[in-house]
Amino acid sequence: MNKLIFVIVFLSLSLNAQVQQKKVPFVEVLEYLESKHPYQFNYLFQTIDEVLVFYPPEKSSFEDAIAFLEKHTELNFSILNDFVSITNTDTFFLCGYLKDIETKSPIAFATIQSKNASASSDKNGYFKLEIKKKKETIIIRHLGYKRLKRAFRFFNTETCGTIYLVPEVVKLQQVVLSNYLAEGINKLYNSSFQINFSEFGILPGLIETDILQTVRALPGIHSVDETVSNINIRGGSNDENLLLWDGIKMYQSGHFFGLISIFNPKMTDKAILTKNGTSVHHSDGVSGTIEMHSSEDINDDFKGSIGVNFLNLDVFADIPISTNSSLQISARKGLSDFFKTPTYNSYFDRIQQDSELEMNTEDVNNSNIEFDFYDTGLRWLYQIDEKNQFRLNLLTVSNELIFDENATLNGIDESRRSSLVQNSFGAGLFYKRIWTTKFETALQIYETDYKLKAINANIILNQRALQENKVSETGVKLNTTYKVNEQFSLLNGYQFIETQVTNFDDVDNPVFSLYVVEVLRTHGLYSQIKFLSEHKKSSITAGIRANYIPKLNKYIFEPRLSFNQKINPYFNLEILGEFKHQITSQIINFQNDFFGIEKHRWQLSNNTNIPVIQSKQVSLGLQYNRNGWLINGEGYFKKVAGITTQSQGFQNQYVLARTDGDYKAFGFDFLARKQFDSFNIWLSYTYMDNYYNFEMLQNNNFHTNFDFTNALTLGTTYSLNDFKISTGLNWHSGKPTTRPISGNEISGGTINYESANSSRLKDYTRIDISSTYQFDVSKNTKANIGASIWNLLNQKNNLNTYYRIDNNDGLEQVSQASLGITPNVSFRISF
Template identity: 50%
Template structure:
């Protein structure tokens, strides 16, 4: 596997080098018109007179040297669409032509059928094609972009000079063999967050303005803005969707399943915000092609179209420095590359200090036994991402994705042994590397296939030294997964589509415990293979008021000779113009879960180990859930109410994070959760405000432990968020209050706390911690730096009130007395960012 990973890394490095070379060859001759004019003024001793906005963003190859001036001006007119009028021997007036017209006939590429009522638009004009597919539109200059859209066909965006200009030529559109999902509620919470008719929510980061406490588009912090989504310990590595555990979330990055979600061990997302353009969140009603994620799905996507213009971003905040480049290779191919690196090697900021103190609370990193001191504590992280698209021809598309993320924590343990000072290193490394290939083929205007192949690898490795006992404890948790998925789409008519497919997944999980004194080694490696076939029917009514997706997935797990049927349902109906009814349902399963081991952990920082189901003491997890929602949207108002009920079966006590009498007990059980999510939002011109509330009753049933239900460790009964955003020209500000009732806890029995030197606990999770309250603020300002460059400056404060919120506690017996350990949330945490876009 290591050799394969190295080969993949070499392949993507070569790919990046080659495409950069190609790009340099393809675009190196083009220059900005302003630069060409400056050169011509010196060469011909003339003066050009023009308005900046007339020539802005126009680039072309310079005219040949030593041409007569009239031929130079003719060349510029032909390639810019501008008028270059020679007023006298030394003065030339540059102005837009009054009659740059683009015309053409829109046709289906496969059957040459004329496409009527297609939309053709520029930044300031639009028109539609007639019954013959004919259109014409006025253009400002030859570099202006023209976008052509038609329902059921792929959108094309080109500049004027990319069209054939000898008369009105045919323009072909490629059928898009997917029934287009529609936005039924735009700006669901704030600008850029929408609700889709298939039951999912979508965040479009290109339109997302700002959220409280965030100045970067942190993917996994942003999804927590939705009702019913939260993290009981403020980390993106412990996101709870309607009371589920984090390992029950299907996390996808461009359809690659990811087993790591955060940097700083969960305090920020590991997915680069510049290359990740959209996020789709599903609490229920998953698409039939998805497996795993019994509690919910978070699917992140890069831009899936070839880009024709170079774009770049360089930024720095109080945690990391980052960069992004969107590089067109030619008309049919483009590549995106993004990278981030922590700045803790160079400077220790207040944000870094707050994060480090938060992750190391009550761990060996923060404090050791009295005879040992810890020094040289360092933390570092980086990530790199790549997306390459190649339109092989009008019918075939190839897309390649690659991601690599790494966290490293290191410190020295020091002690005086036999009057000699000794020092040894302890360290923790967390790494994810994954690559995928997507190939799409359009066979006809009704039939297409998609092939998706990925390899994803996750590794957590810790070396924990005990300097007093001369002991080294090595621990590893490794996940390696290979997936192949084939989807076959067939359009029965303009409103009905059939999807069939096959999915194969092989997952290997390895756990290693290795002690050198005394010698002990435990290596457990298990593999599970799953074969699945699925089918789904998507239907829309002619008036687009009703959308129905209904499907069935059959899974066969060969190792256990186990068959699982999973029906899926998504129904949406608009009525009375402003009302929408939604019904969602699904059955799902997953073979991989996490063990939370507070004693035998990775230095106390990362307590979670991935493990495979064995169909015995670690069963396959299954889920059933149903939800019904009603939405009202009119005149800037939105009222959304969504009731839900779900049952998750096959969980284990090890996966639930008990720190009471069941901490070392191994038992199987289930939980069910019912509740309601409510959202009230009002948009008034530049001002947007929302109030969300969630109620849930989340309870366990472990029959081997207790005969009755008892509250779940994730039973946050009441959650409320009050947020606002305000935008004025280039300035955007946001603030938000976050409140929820306390996390359940199990206290010792008052007055009889210890029995037989063990804690005597009250009824399980009968108490709660104090209520949680946090106020976050953020602000960003955009401004122009140059003709093709702009900048963004932002500041934020997380927990501006510096409130000490309790997020966890546990009790121990020490020297015959009860001790309580309380873990607190992040305190006052400022951040700032400066970015340049070019």
């Protein structure tokens, strides 16, 4: 009987609950509340017509009942004395409690912001925010925590739910000198240079933010032949530079066979140049490291740009996929398929100098010359949650040159096609996990492939020659970062790299084929500590890297140090040092490799005739910064051992030499800059004394091929609102060269040379100018127009000279000229 009563009561309560949970016309609920409470409701009939709603909980107070109806009707209730006004509005309210994800403690005074309103959390972490549209994205900020971006629909609107914020791990990398050379170029506490492209101003001769062209403007950085693919950092050869795009190592750096960078700045947020004191998690690059980093922010709205200049057309799009994921796409293509501009013609004339395109035999003429280049990039960003971040990177680059060689043989016109292709592909996966406020890990996996291929059709000899140089590399890196306290952090990690280099030569008449594949694997373990004093006056980064190369059975230990001390508010002292190594280098077998246009082949160390390259470097610097004045001086000593004569590009008596040695560089980099309100002027000067030592050569100690003893740059920029203009002078000592002995130039069919690199070319001088102007097209669309002139005075600079014996057994001098006056114009729309 008792069980039967219990069942009846239970069914009765359940039925009553079901009745209570059934939606009813809104007017019935209002009449019900008026009968229970001393309030009357005012509204328009059309406001509540057809609105259905649940009854508020039976024991709710009047205020709780109104809050319940606001949440379930999306209507606005205003209480005034004994009346309640009900209006239809697009305004919604969002509430919640902010807490620390680790400690679960409330977060007070955080800023919660929608498009048109903002709020602040109280001591309990509670906030209430007005929302105009349900499609809005909410941004939550608090000092010491990672910024949180979340769409309205992902909040718990039924109740004021808890939202967890992730503490921001303090980065010890700090800016010590801002606007070092121009706006957006900063010097960090570890003495590396950071270029922020979102803040970048203007430099002489540049209207597009070409990454490698910008790096080349810094003191101590030169280019032996004006190209970005031959950047020389403190006297090193270009193959001694480590290039990283979002952690992916790149073996190709330039379009137009080196005249412009392959890295699209629209896909790149910042670049970092390190000349000394490199972090232990980087290997390779005995002369320097250039890192390109893309933005980690996930945008809420679609962003894009379309730009064109006298060389190429490019597009960029940042596409939100969801509130925690976005896709970035970029593409760039040369304009030569459509028309050829003065800039294109100047660049093309430059690359074909001293090549088969320009200097084919008298009986052969070239026609149907076609050149094209393009690059495409893709990045997928996915913020899995507050603790997990994922990124995918893809990059493909291509340069292609095609032409026909024509001749008349035995009264018959013959034509055969030759081609040269240089391309690269890079792919990378990045995963970061924040385990606690003190500990995080980052895993990087990448694959990079480079290929240079030439098919040379020789009509006169009825010969087809194929040359290939390929690099395929896979890398894995795991970093762990532990923040001991506000001053100390500890980095530990492991890196594995497998590099395969292939060289292939194939000739059909006479038949000859050579196919060489080499593989090296490298393991690296490293540990590094960072310290930043409480008042940020002292910064120390010190660590050691241990490398093992199994195939060569070689262990290499590399200590690294970066120390910065703020002496007083105006002076900074820095001490840097590092040991580094690399197992790849570039050689030039013959001057006519790959038509003479791109002569460098990548090769691997083998511990016999090609050693592992190892470097040691130390530097001491002092900076003064006050009242817009910046004065920076840095002296250094650098030794690089294990270089080969084939990698140095000799074109004198040592062109066929096969031996190894080292070079030593003593140098001093100086910069003086003065900033006014809208005007900026700087003077940079570099002194370098750079000597080879090849014990097996007769003349074993002489200036290197990259020794610019003196180099000076004078530049100015002026900004007025959205208008910017910049001009600059570049001057440096002539490149070392070797001349034949006057009066006895040729003996026994060979050239008699003076001592190696005992002469110099004439000094190099160039003046550049550039200007940009930005204006609004509409509320969300901006346009930017720019114009520049490279080598404004059309100065005739000789970049290189070498000698050879011609067909009449006479001496022939071959010279390579710099770019002449080269204008460029750009136009970009950003939306």
